[in-house]
Amino acid sequence: MNNEVPRHVAIIMDGNGRWAQKRGLKRTKGHQKGAEVLKKISEYVYDKKIKVLSVFAFSTENWKRDKEEVDYLMDLFIKAFRKNFESIKKKGVKIVFSGLRNKLSSKVLNTMDEMVNETKNNKNGIFNICLNYGGQDEIVEATKKIAKEVQNKALDISEINQEVINQNMFNDLPPIDLMIRTSGEYRISNFMLWQLAYAELYFTDVLWPDFNEEEFDKALNSFGKRDRRFGAIKK
């Protein structure tokens, strides 16, 4: 039992498409409902005194989906960024993005930049949205930045350590304590590989559009019962 509140919670919000298909609806309806659920959960998380929330909004592999679904998601992001997170902005949460900027339209990029700028001085929490994100890409990008610093003689190879690597990730975030994946899939799917090193993993069959505060509490209760040893032996 650790009975602690996790500092950093990460969520793979999976199952939007299946939720819609089960109801004879278009997959995009599932994303629409998924966005409403994220709004509620994001408010709940910071009320629970969790400091950092990371969510997987769009992976570098998601471009393989039909153009109609990709276009819908990009539009939904713009709308949600402008409207859904007003309440967490008011709570003093800083919004950041992780991912590559290539392939994203200037409309999406401008909205992202606006959110980041508006909230950059907020200190009460961090909301990290992974968009056009891949965990292996993040490590590649960090490696390039560090190599450049070594090349410019700003950094010596002997100075490279875990902290330096963390500082060169898309965002300098604390390690993930609890990772939740919905919809009964038991995979990490290239999500925050570096930050998940010692995370407790929680999987539920609930589809993301059906997820709610009660389901989130179940994950927190499960986390509270875990015995976190970080490779050490319990005394």
Ligand code: FPP
């Ligand atoms: C996975 O379900 C979900 C996504 C690829 C999109 C996640 C996006 C949202 C929850 C919308 C709101 C997000 C933000 C950041 C405003 P899936 O489509 O893979 O579902 P399936 O496995 O049932 O097909």
